[in-house]
Amino acid sequence: MLELVSVTKRYDIRSVPAVFDLNLKVDSGEIFGFIGPNGAGKTTTIKMMTGLLEPTEGNIMICGNDIRREPLKCKSAFGYVPDSPEIYERLTGIEYLNFIADVFGVGSSDRKQRIEKYAEMFEMTGVLGSQVRSYSKGMKQKLAIVGSLIHSPSLWILDEPMMGLDPMASHALKEEMREQSGNGCTVFFSTHVLEVAEKLCDRVGIIQNGMLAAVGTVDELKSKASAGESSLEDIFIGIMHGEGNAYV
Numbered sequence: 001m002l003e004l005v006s007v008t009k010r011y012d013i014r015s016v017p018a019v020f021d022l023n024l025k026v027d028s029g030e031i032f033g034f035i036g037p038n039g040a041g042k043t044t045t046i047k048m049m050t051g052l053l054e055p056t057e058g059n060i061m062i063c064g065n066d067i068r069r070e071p072l073k074c075k076s077a078f079g080y081v082p083d084s085p086e087i088y089e090r091l092t093g094i095e096y097l098n099f100i101a102d103v104f105g106v107g108s109s110d111r112k113q114r115i116e117k118y119a120e121m122f123e124m125t126g127v128l129g130s131q132v133r134s135y136s137k138g139m140k141q142k143l144a145i146v147g148s149l150i151h152s153p154s155l156w157i158l159d160e161p162m163m164g165l166d167p168m169a170s171h172a173l174k175e176e177m178r179e180q181s182g183n184g185c186t187v188f189f190s191t192h193v194l195e196v197a198e199k200l201c202d203r204v205g206i207i208q209n210g211m212l213a214a215v216g217t218v219d220e221l222k223s224k225a226s227a228g229e230s231s232l233e234d235i236f237i238g239i240m241h242g243e244g245n246a247y248v
Helices: 042-049 071-077 093-103 108-121 137-149 167-182 194-200 218-223 232-240
Strands: 002-009 019-026 031-035 057-062 078-081 155-159 186-190 203-208 211-216
Touching (some): 019 042, 019 203, 019 211, 031 167, 031 194, 042 057, 042 155, 042 186, 057 071, 078 137, 093 108, 093 137, 108 137, 108 167, 137 155, 137 167, 167 186, 194 232, 203 232, 211 232, 218 232
Parallel strands (some): 031 186, 031 203, 078 155, 155 186
Antiparallel strands (some): 002 019, 002 057, 203 211
C-alpha cells in the first residue's frame, strides 16, 4: 500500500539531510504511528509522501504507483490532513466540502451521505453554513478531517491530527481510524501523544535526526527494551538518550 525506498531529503546540497535513507513499508489495513521529537523529519517525510516535496533520492510508492511518475493516481488514492490546515476562509464549510468532493469526482449521493455521516460524527452539522473564517482552530481541524475522508481513500495520512481537538473529537477520530483500518484503509499518522500511539497503532516507527531509529509493534519494541522500559514513552526516551541501537 505505502512503501518508501531509500528516501532522502536535503533542502540544500551542502546541508545535513532532513530525512536520510528512509526505508519503510506499511500494509493495507494497518494503523501506523510515526513519532519523533520536533525537527526529526516527520512532517518532511509526510510532505514527500503527499507530493508536496520531492525526495532528493529514493522512491515513494502508493498503491503500486510512484508519487513522482504518477502523481494524480497517487493523490486520488489518499486523504491528507496537514499539521496546519489551510482552508479557503471565505467559503462556508459545506462549500469547502463540496469543492473537495468535486476535485475527487465524488457523486452527489455519496458525498451527501459521507458529509452527513462525518459532520454528525465530529459535531459540525450546525456550522457547515458558516464561513470558515468564523471557525476556531479545532473546528478547522475537524473540517479538514471530514474533507480528507469524503472520497473514501485507500490511504489516510494525518500529520498531528489531534492538535486542537477537544476530547470528544479526539475520541471520534480514534474510533474512525479503527473503522477505516477495519475496512482495509491504511492509516499513517504522526503524533506526539505516545499513549495514543501505544494503544491505537498496529506498528510504530520512531524517527530521530532524519533516520528511522526503531520500527515494529509496541510489544516487539518492548521485547528489545532495556530493563525498566515498560511503555512506549520509556522506549522513546531511551532512544532519544542514545540507547537506540538495540531497536534497529
